[in-house]
Amino acid sequence: MNPRxxxxxxxxxxxxVWFMLVFVLVVFSxxxxxxxxxxIFANIIExxxxxxxxxxxxxxxxxxxxxxxxxxxxxxxxxxxxGILFCSSGIGLGVQVHPEWLMVxxxxxxxxxxGGLIGAFNGFLVVKVKMSAFIITLASYIxxxxxxxxxxxxxxxxxxxxxxxxxxxxxxxxLPLTAWIAIACFVVFSLILAKTPxxxxxxxxxxxxxxxxxxxIRVNRNLIIAFVLAGAIAxxxxxxxxxxxxxxxxxxxxxLLFNAFAAVVIGGVSLKGGVGTLPGVYAGVLLLSxxxxxINLMGLPANFTQVIxxxxxxxxxxxxxxxxxxxxxxx
Amino acid sequence: xxxxxxxxxxxxxxxxxTLTPAIAQSKGTVYYLVPTLLDExxxxxxxxxxxxxxxxxxxxxxxxxxNKTDAQQSQMNxxxxxxxxxxxxxxxxxxxxxxSIEAARAxxxxxxxxxxQITSTPSDFTSVAGTVEIGYVAADQAxxxxxxxNGSVKGKVLQVLGDPGxxxxxxxxxxxxxxxxxxxxxxxxxxxxxxxEASNAGTIVADQMLANPDIDLIFSHAAHLSVAAVASxxxxxxxxxxxxxxxxxxxxxxxxxIRKGWLNVEVEQPLYAxxxxxAMFMDKVVKKEEIKPGEYDVLGLKSTVTKEAWGPNIKIxxxxxxxxxxxxxxxxxxxxxxxxxxxxxx
Numbered sequence: 001m002n003p004r005x006x007x008x009x010x011x012x013x014x015x016x017v018w019f020m021l022v023f024v025l026v027v028f029s030x031x032x033x034x035x036x037x038x039x040i041f042a043n044i045i046e047x048x049x050x051x052x053x054x055x056x057x058x059x060x061x062x063x064x065x066x067x068x069x070x071x072x073x074x075x076x077x078x079x080x081x082x083g084i085l086f087c088s089s090g091i092g093l094g095v096q097v098h099p100e101w102l103m104v105x106x107x108x109x110x111x112x113x114x115g116g117l118i119g120a121f122n123g124f125l126v127v128k129v130k131m132s133a134f135i136i137t138l139a140s141y142i143x144x145x146x147x148x149x150x151x152x153x154x155x156x157x158x159x160x161x162x163x164x165x166x167x168x169x170x171x172x173x174x175l176p177l178t179a180w181i182a183i184a185c186f187v188v189f190s191l192i193l194a195k196t197p198x199x200x201x202x203x204x205x206x207x208x209x210x211x212x213x214x215x216x217i218r219v220n221r222n223l224i225i226a227f228v229l230a231g232a233i234a235x236x237x238x239x240x241x242x243x244x245x246x247x248x249x250x251x252x253x254x255x256l257l258f259n260a261f262a263a264v265v266i267g268g269v270s271l272k273g274g275v276g277t278l279p280g281v282y283a284g285v286l287l288l289s290x291x292x293x294x295i296n297l298m299g300l301p302a303n304f305t306q307v308i309x310x311x312x313x314x315x316x317x318x319x320x321x322x323x324x325x326x327x328x329x330x331x
Numbered sequence: 332x333x334x335x336x337x338x339x340x341x342x343x344x345x346x347x348x349t350l351t352p353a354i355a356q357s358k359g360t361v362y363y364l365v366p367t368l369l370d371e372x373x374x375x376x377x378x379x380x381x382x383x384x385x386x387x388x389x390x391x392x393x394x395x396x397x398n399k400t401d402a403q404q405s406q407m408n409x410x411x412x413x414x415x416x417x418x419x420x421x422x423x424x425x426x427x428x429x430x431s432i433e434a435a436r437a438x439x440x441x442x443x444x445x446x447x448q449i450t451s452t453p454s455d456f457t458s459v460a461g462t463v464e465i466g467y468v469a470a471d472q473a474x475x476x477x478x479x480x481n482g483s484v485k486g487k488v489l490q491v492l493g494d495p496g497x498x499x500x501x502x503x504x505x506x507x508x509x510x511x512x513x514x515x516x517x518x519x520x521x522x523x524x525x526x527x528e529a530s531n532a533g534t535i536v537a538d539q540m541l542a543n544p545d546i547d548l549i550f551s552h553a554a555h556l557s558v559a560a561v562a563s564x565x566x567x568x569x570x571x572x573x574x575x576x577x578x579x580x581x582x583x584x585x586x587x588x589i590r591k592g593w594l595n596v597e598v599e600q601p602l603y604a605x606x607x608x609x610a611m612f613m614d615k616v617v618k619k620e621e622i623k624p625g626e627y628d629v630l631g632l633k634s635t636v637t638k639e640a641w642g643p644n645i646k647i648x649x650x651x652x653x654x655x656x657x658x659x660x661x662x663x664x665x666x667x668x669x670x671x672x673x674x675x676x677x
Contacts, residue, residue, distance in 0.1 A: 034542035043541060046566075047534045089587045154374030158558050158584045169566050176566060245529045246562040247584075249555045251369035254526045296538040299520055306525075 006330060013323050017267055017283040017316075024287060028294045035297055042174050048289035049182035050075070050241045050253070052282060055260045055267075056189050057233030059281045062264060063193070064226045065206035065273025066126065066133040070140035071234040072257035074118050076148045076248075078111035078238030083157030083248030085110065086164055090247065092157040100163040107164050111239035112232045118144060119231020123224035141257070149250050158247035168243040178240050185236070190278040202226060206273030262309050263288055266316040287312070359416025361613065363393040363445070364406055366423040370527070371555070371582040373421070375602050375663055376446065380419060383610035383673045389416060400424040407431035410440075416617050417441045417455070419609060425498045426451050441616045443609055446600070447499065450641045455616045457644040458608040460600045462499055465579050465649050466506020469550060472596040472651050473507075476548055476575050477517065485516035486547035489539050491532050491560065492523040493552045500552045503579060507550070520546075524556055533559035540567055540574075551578040554585030554597060554664075561593045581652060586664040589657045597652040602663035604629045604647045607673050612645070614675040627676070630669055631661065 001009075012019060029036035054071050061068040086107050088094035097103045122140055126133045167177040193199035201222050204212040213219045237256075242248050267284030269276030291308055363380050365373050381391040394410070396403035400423045410418055411434060418435055420442055422428045429452045432442045441455035448459045477486050490507065493500035504521060511517055520539060524532035532551060539546060540563070551557045557578040564574055571592035578585050581599030588594035608629045615622050622643040624636050634647040652662055660667040 037541065039541040040538065043534070043537050047537070050530065090584050149368055154368040155371050156555050156558070156582070156584050158587060165562075165565075168562065241530060244562060245533055245559045246565070247558060249369070249529050249558075251526065251528055252530065254369075254528050292534065293538050296522060296535055297542050299522060 001330070009326070009330065013326060015280070015283075016319060016323065017280050017287065021283050021287045021290065024290055028290065032294055032297050035294065038174060040293060040297075042179075044286060044289045044293050045183075046176050046179045047292065048285045049176075049178045050237050050244060051256060051259055051263060051288070052182045052285040053185050053240060054234055054237040054256060055263045055281050055285055056185055056278060057230035057237075058260050059264045059267070059269050059276060059278060060189070060193070060202065060226050060233075061133075061230045062269050062271060063206045063273060063276050064202045064223060065209060066223065066226070067137060068119075068122065068227065068230045069134065069137040069257060070118060070122060070144055071230060071237070071260060072253050072255075073141050073144035073148065074115045074231055074234035075238035075241055075256065076250075076253045077118070077144050077151075078114045078235040079242040079248040079252050080148050080152055080157065080238075080250070081114050082107045082111055082164070082239055082242045083160070084151065086161045087157035087159050087247045088161070089159040090156040091152060092159060092247070094161075096161075100161070103161050103163045104167075107161075108236070108239055111235040111242075113235070115235020115238065116228050116232040119228040119234075120224070122231065123227030126227065127220045127223045148252075152248070152250045154250050156247060156249045160242060160246045165243060165246055168246070178243055181236075181240065185233070186278055186282045189233075193278055198222060198225070203274055206275070208274070259288060259309065262313050265313050268316075268320065270320070284316075357390050358388040358614070358617065360390040360392055360413075361417045361419060362410045362413070362415045363391065363419040364403055364410070364421065365393050365395050366403070366421050366447075367398040368395050369398070370553070371584070372553075372580050372600060372602060376421065376606060379603055379606035379663070379668065380445070380609060382668055383607050384613060386673045387610045387613055387675050389610075389613060396423050398423055400427045403428060404431050407435060411435050411438050414438070415440060417443060417613065419443045419445050420447075420449075420454075421445045422447045422449060425449050441619065443613075443616055445609060446605055448641075448644070450639070453640070453642045455619075455642060456609070456612050456622060457639075457642060458605050458612075459644070459646060460605060460649040461646050462502035463506035463509075464646070465598050465600065466503040466508070467510050468598045468649055468651055469503070469577060469579055469596075470507050470510030472577055472598065473511065473517075473548060473550065474514065476577070476595055477514075480547055480575065483516070484514040486518075487543055487545055488517060488519045489536070489543070489546050489549045490519055490521040491535055491549065491551040491556050492521055493527045493556070494525055495523040497527070503552050524551075527553060527556070529555055529559035531559075532556035533563040536560040536563040537567065540564070540569075546574060548575040548577060551576070553580050554578045554582035554588070557588055557594055558584050561588060564593075579649075581649075581662055581664045583664045583666060586652065586657050586662065589652060589654055592654075595653065597664070599650045599652050599662055599664070601630075601632060601647045601649055603661070603669055604632045604634065607669070608634065608645045608647060610673045611676050612643075622676075630671075 085095045125131050125136045170177050201217050263284035267281035377393045384391045394406045403423045435442050444454045444457040474484050477484050522535045576594045577596040579598040585597040624638050636645045
């Protein structure tokens with residue numbers, strides 16, 4: 001095999017999920033009426049904003065060789081905190097901040113702080129107390145959702161302050177600002193993961209924690225930062241979720257965790273850690289969103305979504321094994 | 332030391348004297364098995380049942396099943412062991428709880444069905460608005476709205492269902508579509524918002540408004556789904572009145588949307604009346620006395636008790652809430668529980 005062919009083949013293997021996304025979009029555009037239009041593509045990107053942002057945090061922890069099952073509940077808690085303070089209907093307190101635009105940074109900081117605190121709590125127990133990340137974050141997944149119920153009493157907060165809601169309505173090049181925020185997050189964190197020592201250390205830790213520690217890298221500190229980041233990013237996802245639905249309900253975001261896992265796996269992140277890139281995760285998120293939109297437009301029963309998601313995850317794992325085989329042959 | 336002992340004894344005696352009448356007044360404990368608390372109607376049902384059952388002399392405890400059938404079955408088994416005066420059940424799954432209901436009744440514990448009718452096995456009493464009937468009321472309102480807009484009953488309706496695994500939403504769909512069959516010029520697009528999650532409803536509306544820009548009416552099976560639908564319409568540059576909206580359950584957020592001009596109709600589940608009916612008949616249920624069929628006044632609503640194959644059943648009519656009557660305090664969405672005390676039926 002000549003070097004050019006090898007290079008082309010490696011490029012395809014590295015970006016397989018993007019090729020899958022293009023293939024799926026082409027097929028849907030041909031066969032589903034009304035699918036091929038800019039508005040629908042904008043909807044796909046918009047609908048994937050919350051899931052996309054949540055998947056970033058999850059991917060960081062998984063790449064570092066751990067697990068964070070609490071991101072869905074953390075997003076819900078952040079959304080509810082923002083909803084209770086800055087909504088004017090339901091259980092919303094309608095807190096006013098002057099000038100009005102200050103509500104944006106204040107609400108965003110609140111969401112990030114709520115998420116970051118829970119992330120720090122998870123990180124501390126996993127890294128310092130040496131407890132299983134799976135168990136700790138599973139517990140957080142449960143108690144944080146319970147906390148959402150406690151602070152809301154099962155009621156909703158609606159009518160988010162217009163200054164915050166503006167991000168869900170205002171469009172730039174046909175996309176709402178919430179979608180641009182998600183895209184910006186992917187760009188920033190992709191660069192952090194690929195180009196900074198912290199990002200490279202996370203990948204190394206996920207690949208071989210002991211070897212990384214012996215190489216003099218501060219494993220514990222980096223892991224705690226990863227958990228805090230996952231929590232804070234989930235908080236940001238919650239902020240976007242509150243904007244998207246103009247408030248918060250006690251069951252907001254239910255089911256997002258498994259979609260986030262699906263997106264991360266489809267995007268090529270290994271659950272064993274040490275392997276994966278965020279652009280791949282974004283492609284995975286867009287792929288799921290494209291399929292959901294297709295199901296909406298075809299009027300298929302929504303249960304099909306779960307079947308297709310499951311099969312996609314399975315396909316991604318099989319493709320990953322297939323990729324490894326081809327790589328070994330190329331080597 | 333003696334003084335301290337005397338003081339403690341005095342306090343204990345006083346507490347016992349205070350508590351004794353209360354214990355004597357209680358007719359026993361009623362357990363309410365609520366399907367979930369992630370929903371304003373269900374949260375409201377706990378408060379309403381507690382309020383009314385205490386008025387008629389019962390202690391009240393509630394258990395939340397988190398929308399899990401198996402959890403509710405376990406709760407039923409646990410509660411049966413506690414031998415309460417009665418169990419009020421709002422089933423997660425209408426049929427899966429049948430063995431548990433039979434087990435409770437075999438143990439001599441009366442079972443009251445609340446809000447979710449179980450017809451596969453007898454119960455001691457059932458208090459419902461009727462989920463299929465909510466669909467009927469919604470269809471009547473859709474007929475009026477479409478006729479007013481298009482001159483005749485024609486057009487496109489987007490029906491945003493709740494979770495496709497929830498019998499509650501399937502019943503509303505059944506009632507709605509059954510009545511709408513009379514209008515062949517109405518096209519209904521039905522899509523479920525998985526797990527009743529609001530952002531799923533928002534995505535459905537955003538997609539459908541692009542694929543079918545001529546949608547006349549959006550009917551969501553819960554008010555909180557309408558909130559997400561409105562958020563999507565707003566993001567698409569729509570104003571109140573551009574697309575007609577309707578939802579069911581009568582939650583506070585739905586009433587707010589009516590006041591803001593987004594929502595045309597909210598089909599109410601008469602939460603207060605449903606709960607009051609349970610309290611009104613609880614003595615008869617506990618004493619296993621006959622509940623006579625006929626018309627009863629429940630918080631001012633004419634309600635009908637019938638003898639069905641599954642036992643005595645009270646059906647309380649759900650009202651259509653519009654901007655004309657949205658401020659009526661009788662609607663539970665206005666969060667003003669009735670001040671009148673419920674009286675047991677003699």
